[in-house]
Amino acid sequence: MAKVLCIDDEPLMRLVTCDYLKDMGHEVLEAASSAEGIALFQKHHPDIVLSDLRMPGGDGFLVVEHMAEEAPDTPVVIISGTGTVAEAVKILRLGAWDYLTKPLTSMPLFAQTLERMLDKARALKATTQHLRGLELRNQELERKLLGCACNHRGMKSRLAAAIKAGINSLHIALHEQDPSTAGHNEGVARLSVDIGSSMGLGEQRLEALKLAGLLHDIGKIAVPKDILNKRGPLSAKELKIVRSHVACGYRILRNIPFEGPVAEAVLQHHERFDGSGYPNGLASGGILLEARILAVADVYDALCSDRPYRPGLCPSDATGYILGRAGTHFCPLCVTAFEQVISKRHMEGETQ
Template sequence: MSLLNGGVLVVDDNPANLKLMTKVLRGAGYNVRVASSGRMALESVKARLPDLVLLDIKMPQMNGFEVCERLKQDPASRDVPVIFLSALRESADKLRSFAVGAVDYITKPFVPEEVLVRVQSHLNLRELQLELERKVAERTRALRTLSAGNQAVVHARSVEEMLELMGEAIIGGGYPAALIALDDGARCQAGREDVHWDEDLMPDGPCGLYDGDADRPGHSIILPLRLQDRPLGRLLVFADDHHAFSEIEDVRVMVEMAGDLTYGLDTLQAREQHLKARHALEHSLERTIEAIATTLEFRDPYTAGHQKRATRIAEAIAHEIGLDEHRLKGLFVAGTIHDIGKISVPVEILSRPGKLSVAEFEIIKGHAIAGYDIVKGIDFPWPVPQIIRQHHERLDGSGYPDGLSGNDILLEARILAVADVVEAISSHRPYRPALGLSAAVEEIRTHRGTRFDARVVDACLKLIDAGRLPLAEY
C-alpha cells in the first residue's frame, strides 16, 4: 500500500503551462492539482498535503521562492519535495532555489520525458522517506512500550499491580487499547473501551488480527503468555492503523514484551528478564539505525560507504584508547549514520565534480545540524545526536556548527573527527581522486593537539604504523 496519496501540485500563472503539465502528468497516471498563484498554492497545500510540488518562479504578488520558503517554514509541509520549473537560467537563481529548500530545478522549455523521470525519482525518494519515518515511529513506539513495560515488571509488588502498570505502559507508549487476561481470572483492560476482544483466541504464536469496523479500523496482535510449558494467559495490543505490527522486528518487540510480562509474573526471574529486555532494546536500536543508514545508499553511495569505513576506523581507535563497551556501542551507532544529514543536501551538490562554491559548501555544512535534528527524537542510551552534531567540531574552535573547543566536544566526536578525516582524504571522492594514506597522516599529524585530540591522533598513528587500521578497502 503506497504512502503517497496527495498527488502532484503544479503551480504556474500561465494557463497554457498548467494545461500542458496537467496533460503530461495525467497521461503518466499521476493525480494532478493546479494553482495559478502562490497564494492559491499555499491554500491548496493547507487543504491537502501534496506528494510533490512543481513550482514556477516568476509569478505576480508572490514568486516561487517565497512560496517555497513558506512551505519549508511550515512543519506540516516542509518535507514535501519542491521542483522548480522555470525559464530562469542563471546559476544564482538555481542556487537560490536549492537554498530555499528545492530538491531539483528544471529549465523551460522542458522535455516531458525528463520531467516525468525527475518527478518519479523524487516521488520514489519521498515514499522511501515516508516508509522510513513510519518504520522508525513504529519501532520507537514499540521500544518505548517495551522499556515502560520493563519498568512495570521491576517495580510491581503484586500481580494486580503488575497488570495495571503494564496496561498503563502500553497505553502510554502510544497504543490505544490493551487487554491482559490470565487463566486464573486476573485481568486488566486499558485504554479505549469500544475495542472488541475475542478472548477465546489462544494462538501458538503471535498473529495479527483485524479488529474494528469500516469507520474505526484497526489492527491487533495477540500473544500467549507461557512460563516454560505452562500457559498463563494472553496479551492483546490494539493499534489504530494497519501498518502496525507489519514488520517482523516490531512483532519481535511485542513478543519480547509478552515474555517480560510472563517472567515478571514469576518473581524469581524478574531481574533476569529485565536485563534481557535491556539488551533487546539496544539491539533493536542498532537495527533501526542500520535501516536509517541504508536509505543513504539509495541516494548517495559515496556517503553510505564513507560512513561504514569511517566507523570501522573510529572503532579501532576507540579500542586502542580503551573506550568501554557501552560507549563503543554508542560510537558505532553514531558513526554508522554520522552523515545522515546529507539527505537534506541536493544530490547535484554532493556528486558534483570540481570545487564547490561558497554557497554550496555552506549548504553541505548544514548536514551536521540536519543529522542532529533527524535523530534527536529517538531515545538512545548514548549521546548519538550530540556526536553527530559535533563530528566536524575542532579542538581550537575552528570547526562547525557550534564552534566548540577542547573538552566541550565529546570524546566520541573527537574520535569520529579523526576517523572521518583519515577516511575522506584516503578515499576517492566525486570531486577528486584519493589522496592516499600518507596525505591523511600528514593532515592529522600537522594538526595534532590543535584541531584534533592528541591522544586520538597518537592512537590512530600507532594503528597505522602497526598495520592494524582497517584500510583494506582503499
C-alpha cells in the same frame, strides 16, 4: 491442654506426676525407658516431654539428643533426683529446656514450669511459622523479580533489535542519496572504534562510537544530490546547506534511546580542536571525546576514498595530513591513538 510424654523408670514417680498432669486436664503418655519414650514420641508427637535423667538401658541424655536432632521445637524438661550440677549443665547445653529436681516438692511450681515451657514452645512455633511465611514470601518475590528481570531483558533486547533495524534503514536511505559514501561510514565506524579502544574506552562507549561512526553523515539525506556530488567549489549557500547536515543528523537521532551520546557526537563531528569548526565553534575539551575521535576517523577515511571530484590519497599521505593537524584541527590525544592504530594496521598488512 497439652499432650505430655512422661519418661521415668520409677513407676511411683510416673504415677504421681501423671496423675497430677491428668488432673490438670492434660493428655498423658507414659514410658518406662528412653527407648520406649522415643518410640512414643515418634508415634504421638506430644507437645512436651518430661524425662528422668538416669534410667536403665538409655538415660535422659539419649532422649535430649534425639529430641534436639528430631524435634528441637518440642520442649524437654529433665526431672532427676540423682543428677549432679555438672550433669545438669551438660544436659541443658545439649538441648534440655529446663531441669527440675526430684522429689517435686511444689506441684504448683511444677505446673508453672510446664506452662512456661509450653508457652515458649508455642511462641517458638509461631515465630518459626512466621519466618517460614516470610521465607515463602521472599521466594515468591524473588520469582517475580526474576520474571521482571527476564521481561526487562526481553524488552531491552527487542528495543536493541528495533534500533538496529532503524539504523540499517537510515543507512540504506543515505546510501540511496549519496552512493559515493558507500563503505565510508563503515570505515569511519571501524577506525573510530579502534582509536577509542586504543584510548581505553569501555565496551558501552565503543558501541556508541561505532553507531556514531555509522550514522555521522546521516543528515546528508537532506542535502540535494547535485550539491553532494558537485565537482567544482561550493558556493557560500551550498556550503551552508552541506554544513547543515550535522544539525539535521542530530535532529534525526536525538530521540532514539541510544546508550551513549550518539546524536551529540554526530552533531559535533565537524567541530575542530582549535575552535574553528562548526556548527558551534566548540574547542578542545568542550567537544565530546567521541566527536573528537570521529573527526579524525572521518577525515582520514574520506581522504583515502575516491570521490567523484578527486581520487583518494594513499594511506601514508592521509596519515601525514592528520598528524600535521594535531592540536589545530584534531585533538592531539586522538591523533596519537590514531597513529598507533595506523601503525598496527600497517604491521598487520592492512592498507586502510
